[in-house]
Amino acid sequence: MLSIRDLKISFGKTQILSGIDLDLEKGECLALVGESGAGKTTLGLSIMGLARGSATGEISFQKKNLLALPEDELRQLRGREMAMVFQNVEDALDPVQRIADQIAEAITVHRCISAKNAGDMALRHLLSVGLNGEKARLYPHQLSGGEKQRVLIAMALVNDPDLLILDEPTASLDALTKADIIRLFRSAILGRICIVITHDISLAAALADKMAVLYAGRIVEMGRAESLIRDPHHPYTRGLIRSYPDMTTTKDLQGIPGRLVHGLSGCPFHGRCTQRIDICSRQIPKQRELDGRIIACHRGGIVPLLEISGLSHTFQANYVLRDVFLTLYEGETLALVGESGSGKSTLSKTIMGLHEPDRGQFILEGCSVIKRDAAFYSRVQMIFQNPKESVSHRMNVLDAVQEPLLVQRESSYEARLGRAKEVLDLVELPVDDDFLKRYPHQLSGGEVQRVAIARALALGPKLLIADEPTSALDPSVQAKILKLLMNLQEKMGLAMLFVTHDIALARKVSDRMAVMHKGRIVEEGATNEVLIHPRHPYTRRLVDCALGRYGMENAEIEMMVEPEPVVLEKYC
Amino acid sequence: MEQKREHSFWKILGKNLFPASLQSYLIALGAIFSLNFILPRLMPGDPLHAIYGDEALVAMTDEMEAQLIRQFSLDKSWWDQMLAYIMGLLQGDLGFSYYYREQVSQVILGALPWTLLLAGLALVIATAIGIILGIESGFCRGSSLDRGLVASLMFLGGFPDFFIGILLLLIFAVSLDIMPLSGATSPYAGYEGLAYMLDVLKHLALPLASMVLVQLGGIFLLTRNTMVTLLGESFILTARAKGCPESYIKYSHAGRNSLLPVTTATGMHIPHLITGALFIEIVFSYPGIGSLLNTAIAARDYPLIQGILLIVTVTVLSANYLVDLLYMRLDPRVRYAH
Ligand code: SF4
Numbered sequence: 009m010l011s012i013r014d015l016k017i018s019f020g021k022t023q024i025l026s027g028i029d030l031d032l033e034k035g036e037c038l039a040l041v042g043e044s045g046a047g048k049t050t051l052g053l054s055i056m057g058l059a060r061g062s063a064t065g066e067i068s069f070q071k072k073n074l075l076a077l078p079e080d081e082l083r084q085l086r087g088r089e090m091a092m093v094f095q096n097v098e099d100a101l102d103p104v105q106r107i108a109d110q111i112a113e114a115i116t117v118h119r120c121i122s123a124k125n126a127g128d129m130a131l132r133h134l135l136s137v138g139l140n141g142e143k144a145r146l147y148p149h150q151l152s153g154g155e156k157q158r159v160l161i162a163m164a165l166v167n168d169p170d171l172l173i174l175d176e177p178t179a180s181l182d183a184l185t186k187a188d189i190i191r192l193f194r195s196a197i198l199g200r201i202c203i204v205i206t207h208d209i210s211l212a213a214a215l216a217d218k219m220a221v222l223y224a225g226r227i228v229e230m231g232r233a234e235s236l237i238r239d240p241h242h243p244y245t246r247g248l249i250r251s252y253p254d255m256t257t258t259k260d261l262q263g264i265p266g267r268l269v270h271g272l273s274g275c276p277f278h279g280r281c282t283q284r285i286d287i288c289s290r291q292i293p294k295q296r297e298l299d300g301r302i303i304a305c306h307r308g309g310i311v312p313l314l315e316i317s318g319l320s321h322t323f324q325a326n327y328v329l330r331d332v333f334l335t336l337y338e339g340e341t342l343a344l345v346g347e348s349g350s351g352k353s354t355l356s357k358t359i360m361g362l363h364e365p366d367r368g369q370f371i372l373e374g375c376s377v378i379k380r381d382a383a384f385y386s387r388v389q390m391i392f393q394n395p396k397e398s399v400s401h402r403m404n405v406l407d408a409v410q411e412p413l414l415v416q417r418e419s420s421y422e423a424r425l426g427r428a429k430e431v432l433d434l435v436e437l438p439v440d441d442d443f444l445k446r447y448p449h450q451l452s453g454g455e456v457q458r459v460a461i462a463r464a465l466a467l468g469p470k471l472l473i474a475d476e477p478t479s480a481l482d483p484s485v486q487a488k489i490l491k492l493l494m495n496l497q498e499k500m501g502l503a504m505l506f507v508t509h510d511i512a513l514a515r516k517v518s519d520r521m522a523v524m525h526k527g528r529i530v531e532e533g534a535t536n537e538v539l540i541h542p543r544h545p546y547t548r549r550l551v552d553c554a555l556g557r558y559g560m561e562n563a564e565i566e567m568m569v570e571p572e573p574v575v576l577e578k579y580c
Numbered sequence: 581m582e583q584k585r586e587h588s589f590w591k592i593l594g595k596n597l598f599p600a601s602l603q604s605y606l607i608a609l610g611a612i613f614s615l616n617f618i619l620p621r622l623m624p625g626d627p628l629h630a631i632y633g634d635e636a637l638v639a640m641t642d643e644m645e646a647q648l649i650r651q652f653s654l655d656k657s658w659w660d661q662m663l664a665y666i667m668g669l670l671q672g673d674l675g676f677s678y679y680y681r682e683q684v685s686q687v688i689l690g691a692l693p694w695t696l697l698l699a700g701l702a703l704v705i706a707t708a709i710g711i712i713l714g715i716e717s718g719f720c721r722g723s724s725l726d727r728g729l730v731a732s733l734m735f736l737g738g739f740p741d742f743f744i745g746i747l748l749l750l751i752f753a754v755s756l757d758i759m760p761l762s763g764a765t766s767p768y769a770g771y772e773g774l775a776y777m778l779d780v781l782k783h784l785a786l787p788l789a790s791m792v793l794v795q796l797g798g799i800f801l802l803t804r805n806t807m808v809t810l811l812g813e814s815f816i817l818t819a820r821a822k823g824c825p826e827s828y829i830k831y832s833h834a835g836r837n838s839l840l841p842v843t844t845a846t847g848m849h850i851p852h853l854i855t856g857a858l859f860i861e862i863v864f865s866y867p868g869i870g871s872l873l874n875t876a877i878a879a880r881d882y883p884l885i886q887g888i889l890l891i892v893t894v895t896v897l898s899a900n901y902l903v904d905l906l907y908m909r910l911d912p913r914v915r916y917a918h
Contacts, residue, residue, distance in 0.1 A: 058820055087823030094821070099814040102833050104840075104912060113832075114822040147912040163822065 009034050010055070010069045010171060010201050017047075017054055017225075019061035022270050024050045026225040028065075029295065032218075034170065037202040039212030039233060041248065042222035045268050048205045049095070051222070052173045055203070056092050057082040069171060088118045091164035095176035095205075097156045101148040107159045108134065108144035114166050133162040137192060154185035158192065165196055172197060174215075175205045190214050209252045213237055221245045224268055224276035226292075229309075231301035238534065241301055241309030243339065244277045250519075259341075259535060260491075260516055262498045275306065282501015283311055283338040311373075313338045313471055313503045314359070314388075319368030321358060321527075328354045329365065330527040336471065341497060341504040343518035343535065345511055345550065351527040352507050356473045359505070360390050373470070382416055389464035393476035395456040398463060399448050405432070405459055406444040412466045431462040434499075435492060454485035458492070465496070472496075475507045490517055511554040515539055523547045605901050612893050616886060617665050648676075674890065675883035679876065684887035687872065692891065694764050695868030699857040702788055706795035707846055713796075714803025714842075715835045719826075721808050729800065737797020741856040745790040745863040752786060759786050762865035787864045791856055795849075802845050806838040840911050847903035851896050 012030040016023065024047045032038055040048045053059035055067055057074055067074040070089060074082065094100045102110055111130035115121060121129075134144050137158040148156060157177065164172060177193065178186045193204075193215055204215050212219055212233060219233040221244060229242035240246040247264035266280035275281065278288040285306065293304045303309050314336040321329040328351050336342050344352045358365050361380030370377040372387060389412075392398050399408045409428040429439040435458040437443065448456050457477065464472060474493065478486035494517060496502055508514050514521060514535070521538045523531040523546065531544040542548040656664075668674075674684035713733070717726045736744070752759040760766065764783050771779050810816065811834055819833045861870030869888055876884040908915045 056821055058817065083823050083825060085823070086821055092821045094814055094817055096814045100818045102815045102819070102837070104836055104910065105832075106912075113819075113824065113828070117823050117825065117828065147916060149913045150916055160818070163818070 010067075012055075013066040013068075015051070015054065015063065015065035015067060017050055017059055017061050017063045024061060024225055024270070025054070026276075028225075028227060030220070030227070032201045032203070034201055035199055036218060037197050037204065037216045038218045038220060039204045039206060039216035040220050040222055041207060041209065041212055043207060043248070043268060045270075046222040047225040048207075048222050049175055052092060052175050052203060052205050055171070055173065056086055056090060058086075058092075084118065087114055087169070088167045089169050090171035090173070091167070091169040092173040092175065093157075093160045093164050093177055095179050097153050097160065097180050100160055101156060103148055106145055106147055107139075107151070111159070111163050111166055114163050118167055129166065130162075133166045134159070137162045137165075138188075152185075153180055153182075154189060157181065157185075157189055161189075161192060161196060169200065171201045171203075173203045173205065176208075177204065177206070178208065178211055179206075186211075207252075209237060209249060221248065224270050224272070226276055226304060227295065227302070228277065228305070229301065229303050236301070241298070241303050242277075242305055243281050243283060243310055246310060246339070247280075259519060260494060262494060265499050275304075283307060310337050310339065312336065312371075313373060314505075315371040316355075316359070317369050317371075319355070319358065319365050319370075321354060321363060321365045321368075323354075327527045329358065329368075332368070332527075332529055334522060334529060334532070336503050336505060338470070339497065339501040339503055340520060341494075341506055341518045343514035343521045344505060344507045344524060345509065345514050345521060346524035347509055347550075350524040352509075352524045353475055354527075355524070356390065356475050356505060356507050359473060360388065385412070385469075386416060386467040387469050388471045388473065389467065389469040390473040390475065391457070391460050391464050391477050393479055395453070395460040395480075396448065398460040399456055401448050404445050404447050405437075405451075408448075408459055409463050409466055412463060416467060427466060428462075431465045432459075434465060434496065435459075435462045437462065452485075453481050454489060457481060457485075457489055461489075461492070461496075465500075468500070469502070471503045471505065473505045473507070476509070477506075478513070479508070479510070493517070511539070511550055523550065602901070605897055608897055609894065612890065613669065616890055617662060674887035677876075677881050677884040677887075679879040679881040679884065684883050687884060688869070688887055688891050691867060691869050691872040692895075694866060695854075695857055695861065695870065696895075698784065698787055698791065698861070698866065698868060699853055701784070702791035702795060702857070703846070703850075703853055705788070706792045707799055707842070709792070710796050710799025711803050711835075711839065711842060714800045715807055715830060715838065717800070718804035718807025718838075719811070719830045719834070721804075726804075730804070733797040733800045736793050737801075739794060740859075741791060741794045742859040742863050744793050745787060745860045748786050748790050749863065764867050783866075787860045787866050790863075791853075791860055794856065795853065798849065799842060799846065803838050803842050806841050807834055810834045810837050836910075840907070843903060843907045843910060847900050847907070850899045850903070854892060854896055 010030070010032045012028050015025055015028040015030075017025040028051060030038070040051060042048055050059050050061075054063055055069070055074065057077070057079075063075050065075065069085075072081075072085075074085075077085075101107065108127060108130045111133060112123070112126040115126040115129055116123065131141055131144050135141075139155060139158055139162070143151065143155065148159075151159065174193065178189055181189060190211065197215065202215075204212060206212055216233045218230065219236045220227045220230040221236075221242065222228070223244050229236065229240070229245045231241075236245065237249060240249055244264070247262075250259070250262045251264065264280055265282075269279060270276075272279060272289075274287075274289040274291055275284070275293050278284045281288065287306050291306070293306045295302050295304045296308070297303075298308055301309075312335045314334075316332055316334040319329055319332040320327065330351075332355060334342075334355075344355065346352045354363060357363050359370065361384075372384065377384060390398075403411065406425070406428055409431060410424040413424045413427060428444075432439050432443075437455065437458050448459070451459065457480075461477075472493075477493070478489050481489060490513070493504065497504060504517075506514065506518055518535045520533065521531075521535045522529050523538070523544065525544075525546045531538060531542065531547045538547060539551055542551050672685045674688070676682075677684045677687050680687045713729055717729045720726055749761070753761045760783050764780065765771070765776070766779055766783075816829060816834060819829050824833070857868065858870030858873060860866070861868045862874050865871060869892065873885065873888050875881075876888060
């Protein structure tokens with residue numbers, strides 16, 4: 009019914025929309041999300057024929073190309089066949105006219121109808137959105153925000169349009185009013201084509217069945233709304249969802265580094281993308297269909313960074329790791345939780361090559377890891393529970409931080425010093441000579457751990473394995489170190505394998521969670537879902553203990569039939 | 581129920597006729613009357629001198645003087661004087677013009693209608709044309725129509741009223757000789773009915789035109805700029821999305837809203853309008869208050885001067901009051917302020 013082909017809108021020299029393709033059937037509701045400036049509203053306005061700037065491409069609606077239609081015909085479609093509810097409820101109604109008259113006007117401009125009949129119709133429509141006749145005689149300033157929004161909805165629906173565009177329809181409403189209005193929208197969008205423009209992910213989830221993520225005038229990802237929110241494939245979508253709080257968000261909010269810039273060559277997101285490759289800045293990624301998702305990314309979305317498959321390890325004829333499959337994606341934090349002795353530390357050390365596994369395979373950035381060479385360690389680094397393990401007491405700060413650079417044969421002292429200062433700055437440590445010359449025993453525990461992190465970051469790794477990195481620290485220092493790790497992740501796109509026994513801690517820092525029990529991964533999934541609906545009895549027990557409920561004995565789990573590990577699909 | 585509705589009806593009516601600002605008008609009026617009473621009495625010497633001026637007293641007989649002193653209760657206490665003053669005002673007594681040898685109120689009453697006709701019509705016409713041109717111009721900002729109007733009206737508005745008046749007088753009355761030179765009617769023509777009206781209009785045309793031309797610019801520019809801002813407002817977008825044709829958007833949405841600031845500005849402009857009218861009357865020897873004031877000053881007819889000033893202020897105040905009422909009609913946010 010509505011199909012948009014290669015729609016481009018430019019305003020002066022800036023291209024606001026660059027090649028939008030979209031198809032919507034009657035009864036479908038699409039949420040257009042993205043940060044401000046992405047071009048969402050412009051897209052809505054251009055369908056209505058109200059966007060300023062010059063447009064090319066095709067918008068076909070009811071078998072007419074709207075872009076080629078003369079203004080008068082377009083006007084007759086506006087308000088009758090397609091209607092739009094604008095953001096900014098406060099100013100969207102004419103302040104000097106009664107609301108009933110404003111609605112009646114929407115009728116009279118499209119049909120030959122007597123003023124009285126139009127007035128009656130307006131009243132009926134106001135009633136249907138929950139405003140009685142007394143309210144109808146009022147002026148906009150006498151209504152509350154929610155009531156104004158109702159008026160605008162009534163106005164949009166009064167001619168029973170086929171296409172309804174809602175632009176940030178709940179932006180200025182309080183939570184309760186918003187809930188009412190969303191209920192109203194739910195019935196209003198039935199049987200129509202509907203486009204909801206919003207940056208409110210929860211609204212998108214509540215109304216839309218399809219969702220398109222717009223970035224710098226392009227659709228970077230599009231798919232079914234709930235799956236897109238649960239399992240974003242495009243790095244930008246993940247960033248957007250990470251920065252949006254909902255009631256089940258457990259991880260602290262993270263931003264996306266940098267800001268939106270229009271007119272970049274190549275992928276519009278490449279300036280802020282942490283997994284960009286060469287081609288990204290040269291070539292615009294084409295929209296492709298992948299697993300029922302339309303995605304525009306040269307790498308097909310967020311890439312797996314480390315894939316572990318079939319890993320087993322025995323120690324004195326006991327399984328320490330049993331058939332472990334685990335995938336870590338670019339830029340995410342995976343918490344590996346389990347009690348001591350569950351094998352989680354062994355797993356992390358095996359990844360680092362400190363143990364040789366009996367069986368299993370590692371694939372790092374698409375290449376099988378055969379040996380742990382310098383190239384491997386420049387991509388994967390580890391920090392330990394006890395920073396003394398990574399920072400030798402015989403080295404001062406500078407030596408400790410530049411040691412990995414030496415190993416990588418970075419010969420010039422200047423370059424090493426520069427890099428060392430850079431990473432020390434990243435971990436928020438001073439870089440003066442006095443500090444650089446200090447030895448670990450002259451530093452506090454938190455500082456040593458920071459030095460250890462700086463040392464791990466010196467080579468710019470993609471994966472950081474953190475084994476209980478804060479359990480030896482004071483709570484307040486621990487909080488600061490965790491904040492630091494999250495910031496580093498946001499800035500550098502670092503993926504983190506966060507090994508801990510502390511579920512409460514894991515909950516705050518991780519996107520996904522894998523639970524280990526007796527050398528097996530018994531459950532894996534999005535952190536909030538694992539914690540809210542733990543499926544494996546062992547996970548349930550861990551969660552219960554973390555909540556202070558001490559029900560089941562360890563032995564009880566032992567006696568239960570060993571259930572199959574619950575490995576859910578990513579983020580599920 | 582019935583009673584309640586009636587009650588609220590009166591309340592609304594009352595609110596409509598007597599807005600809160602009425603109070604300030606009454607205070608202003610009171611202040612003006614008090615000044616008018618106090619000033620002559622504070623002047624050194626005999627208040628009669630102050631009120632009537634030396635020349636008048638020379639021409640005055642003892643008998644008249646005695647009568648005046650009695651009338652103003654000048655031989656009594658301030659309190660009685662004030663009572664006498666108020667009583668006089670209530671009876672429309674503004675004193676006696678010795679130059680015209682007539683009651684001041686009578687003299688003013690003879691001139692006031694002409695001024696009201698001139699200034700009132702100028703206001704109405706300039707506002708109407710200014711608003712319409714402003715709406716059209718603001719709606720297509722940047723077009724040649726817009727640019728032309730802005731340039732020419734700003735040019736005209738830059739001149740003082742009387743200059744345009746003199747210019748028109750020279751062109752149409754002196755050079756082309758198609759318009760009367762002065763006055764409000766042709767003397768001794770004895771026109772009646774329609775012919776009289778036409779004669780009045782013919783005399784009115786030039787002074788009126790010069791006033792309109794000068795007033796136009798301000799109203800036009802304000803309307804135009806308001807239009808430009810309003811067209812960017814969300815409610816205009818809503819109107820477009822409804823499918824309103826251009827003319828609806830131009831007049832019933834943007835245009836109607838642009839009346840609000842224009843009305844306020846017009847109200848503030850009224851004193852200027854009146855002074856403009858006074859000058860124009862002198863240029864065209866139009867027999868209104870302006871010419872009268874001119875004569876009164878030349879003859880040092882103090883009671884007349886004072887009376888005129890009083891009447892002019894009262895006129896300005898009432899005009900402002902009317903504008904306030906109009907604004908309330910136009911803006912429901914003021915009418916139904918919470
Ligand atoms: S990987 Fe490349 S194409 Fe994909 S989002 Fe990042 S910059 Fe864009």
